[in-house]
Amino acid sequence: MPVINWLKYRSVIGYGLLLAALLFFLKWLEWRFVIVNYSLEIYVGLTAILYTALGIWLALKLITPKTNTVYVEAESYPIEAFVQYEFELQKSGISNRELDVLQLMAQGLSNQQIAERLFVSLNTVKTHSSKLFEKLQVQRRTQAIEKAKRLNLIP
Amino acid sequence: MPVINWLKYRSVIGYGLLLAALLFFLKWLEWRFVIVNYSLEIYVGLTAILYTALGIWLALKLITPKTNTVYVEAESYPIEAFVQYEFELQKSGISNRELDVLQLMAQGLSNQQIAERLFVSLNTVKTHSSKLFEKLQVQRRTQAIEKAKRLNLIP
DNA sequence: TACAAAATCATCCTAAAGTATGAGTGATAA
DNA sequence: TTATCACTCATACTTTAGGATGATTTTGTA
Structure with missing residues (x-):
């Protein structure tokens, strides 16, 4: 009926x-x-x-109203990403200094430039980056950047 | 008048x-x-x-029709980004093969791995990457990746 | 068809990145 | 107070990346 x-x-x-x-x-x-x-x-x-x-x-x-679809940039840093950031940072055991190096790497700086920026020697940067690669389980800096972005460790 | x-x-x-x-x-x-x-x-x-x-x-x-504005988080690829992609690609003069190399670089592959992936020699990859750096006005692959992402040339 | 790009490859060389290992210092927690 | 860890630095070495140059082949277009 x-x-x-x-x-x-x-x-x-x-x-x-x-x-x-x-x-x-x-x-x-x-x-x-x-x-x-x-x-x-x-x-x-x-x-x-x-x-x-x-x-x-x-x-x-x-009249059915027209729908205006507006695409908005995804919020720069939603809570989930921040939570994941903290989680991955804990899990990987990456130290503060290693994170510094990682961030500057992602900006395209060379080890020498990173050393100057952080007021340490080139060797120190190399040590940090080596340990960083171990902790991220990668071999190259480009891999580290890619993985770190994927894990929300860097923007 | x-x-x-x-x-x-x-x-x-x-x-x-x-x-x-x-x-x-x-x-x-x-x-x-x-x-x-x-x-x-x-x-x-x-x-x-x-x-x-x-x-x-x-x-x-x-009467101007009512518009219901719907905000959608830009997940995939909004039009502006695509337009910018085309624009920057034209402006920089980056060729197809160079773009291939760029994409694989951003995934963290070494030149050797890129060569294997594209079925070309290591030297060819080096040539491509050198020209790519010129066109992007950078010195290192990490800089190229950073800049390319900024220009929406790669996701 | 002829010409300009694009794509391919090579060699030689330098610079940068990455690995391995050892060691000193300072802070902190058991 | 001793053990641990993060941070620092060094040396020696290997690998990878990058620059310069030249050459050949493909390919798209006037």
Whole structure:
């Protein structure tokens, strides 16, 4: 037994009722203005205005709004990423200094430049990077960068 | 001397003309149906239908549609990024093969591994990467990766 | 077809990166 | 206080990356 969705036809019903009401109104007008000479013009004019308004109202009511899809950059650092960052940092056992080196690596700096930036010797940077590679289980700096980004260790 | 933008008022003018035409039509109807008994009801009915249609048309034509703005997190690849990709690719003059090498570099592969992956010699990969660095104006592969990501050349 | 890019490969050389190992220092926790 | 760990640095060595140059082949286009 199909259930009729009355709500769906609410506008149509409303429209019908309005039409009926208007007819009564017109009939009433007919009685009042039938003796006046220009009754017809007024009559038609009123009808025209009324139904134009009705048409506009109907259109506004029934038009499905356009959907504007806007693509927004994913938030720079959502909570999940931060949680994962902490987790992976703990799990891998990467130290602060190693993380420093990793970050500068990802910016494209050479070991020499990293050493200067951190005020340590080139050898120290090499030591850090070696241990970093062990902890990340990689062989090269490019791999380290790729994996670190994947693990949300760096942005 | 201000120039009136007639196009802007095209709809209004059209509406006026339509009204005028309808009045003529109505006058004509008056002559034809004045003898008929139920002429008034037909008359009004026609007017109602016509003006409802006009109202709907007006609303559709003149009113800027409501926009529902939907925000979607940019997961895959929004248009802007793709446009930038094409633009930067053109500007830098990076060739297909160089782009292949760049992508594999960003995945952390060594030149040797890239050579195997692309079925070319190590020397070829070196040539490609050298030209790539020139075109990206960088010195090292880590810089190339960083810059390429910044320019949306690679994800 | 002829010409310009693109793609391929090679050699020689230098610079940078990465591995292995050892060692000193300072902070901290058992 | 001793053991551990992070940080620092060094030497020696190997591997990989990168620069310069030249040459050949493919390929797309005027």
